Amino acid sequence: MISRYRRRRLLNAFxxxxxxxxxxxxxxxxxxxxxxxxxxxxxxxxxxxxxxxxPAPGASGGGLRNAFVGSxxxxxxxxAIGAPVGVLAGTWLAEFAAxxxxxxxxxxxxxxxxxxxxxxxxxxxxxxxxxxxxxxxAYSGGVALALILIPVVVRTTDEMLRLVPGSLRExxxxxxxxxWKLVTRITWKAAASGILTGILLGIARISGETAPLLFTALxxxxxxxxxxxxxxxxxxxxxxxxxxPYSNWQSMAWAGAFIAVAFILLLNLAARMLLGRRRPRA
Amino acid sequence: xxxxxxxxxxxxxxxxxxxxxxxxFTGAIALLVTLSLAGILIALTRESWPALHRFGWHFLISTAxxxxxxxxxxxxxxVGTVVSSVIALLLAIPVSFGIALxxxxxxPRWLRxxxxxxxxxxxxxxxxIYGMWGLLVFxxxxxxxxPWINDHLGAIPWIGALFQGPPMGIGMLAAGIVLGVxxxxxxxxIMRDVFLVTPQALKESAYAxxxxxxxxARYVILPYTRTAVTGGIFLGLGRAxxxxxxxxxxxxxxxxxxxxxLMPGSSIxxxxxxxxxxxxxxxxxxxxxxxxxxxxxxTFVVLVLAKLLLLRLDRMEGRQA
Numbered sequence: 063m064i065s066r067y068r069r070r071r072l073l074n075a076f077x078x079x080x081x082x083x084x085x086x087x088x089x090x091x092x093x094x095x096x097x098x099x100x101x102x103x104x105x106x107x108x109x110x111x112x113x114x115x116x117p118a119p120g121a122s123g124g125g126l127r128n129a130f131v132g133s134x135x136x137x138x139x140x141x142a143i144g145a146p147v148g149v150l151a152g153t154w155l156a157e158f159a160a161x162x163x164x165x166x167x168x169x170x171x172x173x174x175x176x177x178x179x180x181x182x183x184x185x186x187x188x189x190x191x192x193x194x195x196x197x198x199x200a201y202s203g204g205v206a207l208a209l210i211l212i213p214v215v216v217r218t219t220d221e222m223l224r225l226v227p228g229s230l231r232e233x234x235x236x237x238x239x240x241x242w243k244l245v246t247r248i249t250w251k252a253a254a255s256g257i258l259t260g261i262l263l264g265i266a267r268i269s270g271e272t273a274p275l276l277f278t279a280l281x282x283x284x285x286x287x288x289x290x291x292x293x294x295x296x297x298x299x300x301x302x303x304x305x306x307p308y309s310n311w312q313s314m315a316w317a318g319a320f321i322a323v324a325f326i327l328l329l330n331l332a333a334r335m336l337l338g339r340r341r342p343r344a
Numbered sequence: 345x346x347x348x349x350x351x352x353x354x355x356x357x358x359x360x361x362x363x364x365x366x367x368x369f370t371g372a373i374a375l376l377v378t379l380s381l382a383g384i385l386i387a388l389t390r391e392s393w394p395a396l397h398r399f400g401w402h403f404l405i406s407t408a409x410x411x412x413x414x415x416x417x418x419x420x421x422x423v424g425t426v427v428s429s430v431i432a433l434l435l436a437i438p439v440s441f442g443i444a445l446x447x448x449x450x451x452p453r454w455l456r457x458x459x460x461x462x463x464x465x466x467x468x469x470x471x472x473i474y475g476m477w478g479l480l481v482f483x484x485x486x487x488x489x490x491p492w493i494n495d496h497l498g499a500i501p502w503i504g505a506l507f508q509g510p511p512m513g514i515g516m517l518a519a520g521i522v523l524g525v526x527x528x529x530x531x532x533x534i535m536r537d538v539f540l541v542t543p544q545a546l547k548e549s550a551y552a553x554x555x556x557x558x559x560x561a562r563y564v565i566l567p568y569t570r571t572a573v574t575g576g577i578f579l580g581l582g583r584a585x586x587x588x589x590x591x592x593x594x595x596x597x598x599x600x601x602x603x604x605x606l607m608p609g610s611s612i613x614x615x616x617x618x619x620x621x622x623x624x625x626x627x628x629x630x631x632x633x634x635x636x637x638x639x640x641x642x643t644f645v646v647l648v649l650a651k652l653l654l655l656r657l658d659r660m661e662g663r664q665a
Contacts, residue, residue, distance in 0.1 A: 189390070270473065
């Protein structure tokens with residue numbers, strides 16, 4: 063009996079130690095990646111990064127101004143398209159389809175879309191916009207990013223609206239409030255911080271997306287704000303510069319990566335603070 | 345939660361029609377979002393039709409990839425995608441289980457949140473950063489480790505051939521490992537959530553019988569949450585299959601099959617990312633889009649399975665599925 067008891071205790075101790083090690087292992091990668099990004103990236107950040115455009119191959123100097131601005135334009139387009147669409151679709155799910163079969167189907171398919179590979183979304187944007195129009199363009203990139211943003215916003219909007227107590231709705235209806243006014247003035251307001259969190263998390267998700275931009279917005283070595291033409295953007299510039307043999311390009315890629323990671327982590331932090339404890343499942 | 349649908353509102357028809365309009369409008373948008381999935385399928389099928397028509401089913405089993413003679417097949421990339429994802433799962437499943445067990449059963453309450461947050465941050469880091477870090481930091485480090493892998497794992501009979509190759513750092517194994525790290529947060533988050541909703545009474549009865557923490561995890565928690573855990577693993581698999589940038593950086597981009605995991609390879613996503621803008625002939629482009637279609641279909645099936653398994657989790661929490 064003793065030996066069996068000891069064996070169980072030993073097995074327990076061993077497996078629990080492994081669990082702790084697994085956690086350390088997971089956190090270790092996070093620290094390693096963040097540390098390298100800071101070490102190589104923070105030192106490479108300078109003023110020229112924000113005031114000069116991407117340099118030609120082999121040329122020294124230059125910055126990432128066009129890429130930063132291009133990325134902001136693409137993000138702006140994606141939010142302008144994706145946020146209203148996502149909020150409205152999420153509203154329908156929570157307010158009008160909470161118990162309907164169709165609602166369950168839409169919710170299910172939205173979750174699939176949420177996890178669909180971003181490269182496929184990029185190919186879709188290529189097929190419906192770039193191919194018919196005959197050229198790569200900033201707006202096709204914006205649409206591709208919007209398609210990735212939408213399911214994130216739909217899901218959080220849906221979840222957050224369903225957290226609004228039913229008694230609030232009943233109270234408004236008892237006063238004779240029309241339903242559209244109830245939704246726009248009361249439940250949206252009650253869930254505003256949650257919905258905003260969804261949009262912030264969505265922006266965090268798309269601001270590092272590279273694959274869908276490869277065949278839509280492409281890249282542009284020069285300053286451009288023309289939505290009908292290829293536009294420079296941070297992720298694709300990081301991709302090209304990191305793969306390049308030039309050391310100044312690589313260090314610029316690290317600087318860009320550092321700024322992208324800092325931006326995304328800040329967005330996540332903001333979302334976390336905004337929401338407090340009511341966190342939606344990713 | 346109770347939702348009251350607006351049925352007959354006594355005060356005038358104009359208000360009613362606004363309500364109906366609002367409902368129809370939001371409903372139409374929700375349907376539009378859903379239909380985009382069908383749109384993806386239709387658009388990709390149409391664009392890849394020339395290649396599918398030309399090569400037929402042979403496309404799936406051909407290892408040819410020759411832009412010069414316009415002859416294409418998908419097998420090399422399908423194998424690369426599956427192999428790298430399987431390596432990722434082999435790494436991610438045990439680690440995620442350990443993390444979830446630590447958070448749900450072992451960590452003191454004050455440590456739960458920070459550890460959860462740290463693991464979730466892994467999911468927030470964009471794949472391009474993983475890729476760049478993988479190529480410039482991880483691969484050189486891993487390259488130093490590979491001679492050891494060659495000498496030790498490579499000497500094992502039967503599976504030894506998997507681990508013999510030049511110590512380049514990049515390759516199928518390196519890509520699989522980085523992919524594994526990328527999907528850990530997804531699997532771990534789901535495991536943690538379901539472990540935490542396992543009824544306390546069940547666990548406590550086992551503890552009262554003298555079970556150790558490990559025995560509770562193995563014989564109470566795991567059987568109780570098995571479907572959801574499987575769903576979480578499938579969700580991670582879905583992510584791994586379609587992951588592009590990290591793989592493109594590290595997999596090595598060789599368009600042929602090799603027995604060794606240390607050799608460079610290619611996945612569906614990486615070949616599309618690498619070659620799409622260089623595809624000059626219409627058939628070449630069409631073949632790449634056909635690869636995209638295959639990837640979409642595979643991930644769709646995996647994700648549907650994952651969500652179906654996870655619906656049980658929602659029911660366990662008393663949510664509406």
